[in-house]
Amino acid sequence: MEKLYCTSCGKGVVGENFVRFKCPNCGKEEIIRCLVCRKNSRIYLCKNCSFEGP
Ligand SMILES: [Zn+2]
Ligand SMILES: [Zn+2]
Secondary structure (H helix, E strand, O other): OOOEEOOOOOOEEOOOOEEEEEOOOOOOOEEEEEHHHHHOOOOEEOOOOOOEEO
């Protein structure tokens, strides 16, 4: 199974405790955010286009 890591905090995510979506700017890179980062509206950084979003 593929191991996934939160884009914002770098922690490993499992089960349903995260959301994943494509970068709203370039639509290529997949962004993964754990619930903690989502709740705290932490910034994520797209590795592909360097887009920063809440
Ligand atoms: Zn996180
Ligand atoms: Zn992007």
